[in-house]
Amino acid sequence: MGGVGGLVRDAGIGDVAAICQFGEAHIRPHYTPLIGAEAADAQVRLWWNEEQIDAAVNGGLVVVGEDEGRVVGVGQRGRSGADQVIYKLYVDPGRLGCGWGPRLVEALIRQMPSDADRVCVEHFAANVRAGAFYEREGFTVERVEPSASGHPALDVVWRARPLGTGRA
Numbered sequence: 001m002g003g004v005g006g007l008v009r010d011a012g013i014g015d016v017a018a019i020c021q022f023g024e025a026h027i028r029p030h031y032t033p034l035i036g037a038e039a040a041d042a043q044v045r046l047w048w049n050e051e052q053i054d055a056a057v058n059g060g061l062v063v064v065g066e067d068e069g070r071v072v073g074v075g076q077r078g079r080s081g082a083d084q085v086i087y088k089l090y091v092d093p094g095r096l097g098c099g100w101g102p103r104l105v106e107a108l109i110r111q112m113p114s115d116a117d118r119v120c121v122e123h124f125a126a127n128v129r130a131g132a133f134y135e136r137e138g139f140t141v142e143r144v145e146p147s148a149s150g151h152p153a154l155d156v157v158w159r160a161r162p163l164g165t166g167r168a
Contacts (some may be wrong), residue, residue, distance in 0.1 A: 005067055005068075006065060006066050006067030006068070006072065007065075007066055007067075008063055008064070008065045008066075008073070008100075008103045008104055008106075008107045009063065009064060009066065009107070010060065010062070010063055010107075010111070011057045011062035011063060011064045011074075012057065013054070013057060013058065015057060015062075015064055015071065016050060016053050016054050016057055017050075018064075018070075018071045019048075019053050019057070019062065019064065019071060019074055020048055020049065020050055020053050021071075022071045022074055022090070022092075023044055023047070023048025023053075023074070023090075024044060024048065026090060026092065026093065027040065027043055027044045027048055027090070028040045028041060028043075028044055029093075030090070030093070031043055031124075031127075034124060034126040034127055034153060035124055035126055035151075035153050035154055036153075039154060047087075047088070056076050056078075060111065061076055061077050061078055061111070062074065062075065062076045062077075062088075063075045063076075063104055063107040063108055063111070065091065065095075065100045065103065065104055067095075072091065072092040072095050072100060073090065073091040073092065073095065073100040073101070073103075073104050074088055074089075074090050074104075075088060075089045075090075075104035075105065075107065075108045076088035076089075076108075077108045077111060077112065077119075080120065083118070083119075083120045083160075084112045084113075084116045084118070084119045084120065085119070085120045085121065085122065086105065086108055086119060086120070086121045087122070089101065089104055089105065089108075089121070089130075091104070101133055101137075102137060105137055109163065112163070116163055117162065117163055118160050118161060118162050118163055119160070119161055119163055120139075120142070120158060120159065120160045120161075121134055121139055121158075121159050121160075121161075122156050122157065122158050122159075123156070123157055123159075124153060124154055124155070124156065124157070125144065125152060125153060125154070125155040125156070125157050126152075126153035126154070131157060131159075134159050137161065138161045138162075139159035139160060139161040140159055140160065140161070141157060141158070141159050142158045142159060142160050143157075143158045144156070144157050144158070145158065
C-alpha cells in the first residue's frame with residue numbers, strides 16, 4: 001500500500017513504554033495549534049500515560065505500526081455503549097500520506113468482534129485533517145458534541161462506518 005514498509009501488529013506489553021514515548025513526542029505538537037497548549041497537554045497527561053496505555057494493551061485494544069524497530073503509528077479502540085470506537089489513531093508526522101493510517105484502521109477492525117456491524121471514531125472539530133482522513137476511509141458524521149468549555153475547536157465530532165458481513 002503506497003510502498004509502506006514495516007508492519008502493523010497488535011501491541012504487546014513490551015510496547016507500552018514506546019507507545020507512551022510516541023505520545024509524548026507527537027501528541028502535544030499535533031494538538032497545540034488546533035486546541036491550544038493547555039488542552040494538548042491534557043490529552044497527553046490523561047490518555048498517553050503508562051497506566052492508561054498498559055490497561056489498553058493488556059485489554060488487546062491497541063495496534064502499532066512499526067518500521068525498523070520503531071513505533072511510527074498507534075491505534076486504540078474501545079467501546080461507547082454498544083458501539084465499537086477507534087479512540088486513538090496517530091501516525092508519525094514524517095510518515096503521513098504513506099498508507100499507515102488505513103493499515104492501522106484495518107488492524108483495529110480485525111480485532112473487533114465478528115458481529116460488530118459498524119465502527120465509530122471521534123475527533124476534535126479543529127482537527128480538519130483527521131476529518132478528511134476519516135471521510136476518505138468511509139466514515140460519515142453522525143453528531144457533534146459541543147465542548148463543555150464552549151470552545152468550538154474542542155467540540156467532538158462523531159463519525160461511523162458500516163462494517164461488511166463476512167469480514168475476516
